[in-house]
Amino acid sequence: MTTVPSPCTNWCDINPENGYCRGCYRTLTEVADWSDFSNAEKLEVWSKLKKRKPQTTE
Structure with a gap:
């Protein structure tokens, strides 16, 4: 069974x-x-991250 990877970027600051x-x-x-x-829980968290991440304009 494959494990869902962590989205951690090693910049931990709440x-x-x-x-x-x-x-x-x-x-x-x-x-x-x-x-x-x-x-399944990890995938649910992943699905929320895009909405939480601020959108940047280029």
């Missing part, structure tokens, strides 16, 4: 304004519980 890590955009609970999550 933004106090929204509660998301500035590196991977997970919540502190999601970061702490990642290793205990099932693959």
Whole structure:
């Protein structure tokens, strides 16, 4: 069985304004519980990250 990879970017800093890590955009609970999550739970977190990440204009 393949394990869903962590979105961690090794920049761990929780933004106090929204509660998301500035590196991977997970919540502190999601970061702490990642290793205990099932693959389905990990995929659910991944699906939320794009919405959480601020969009940049080029």
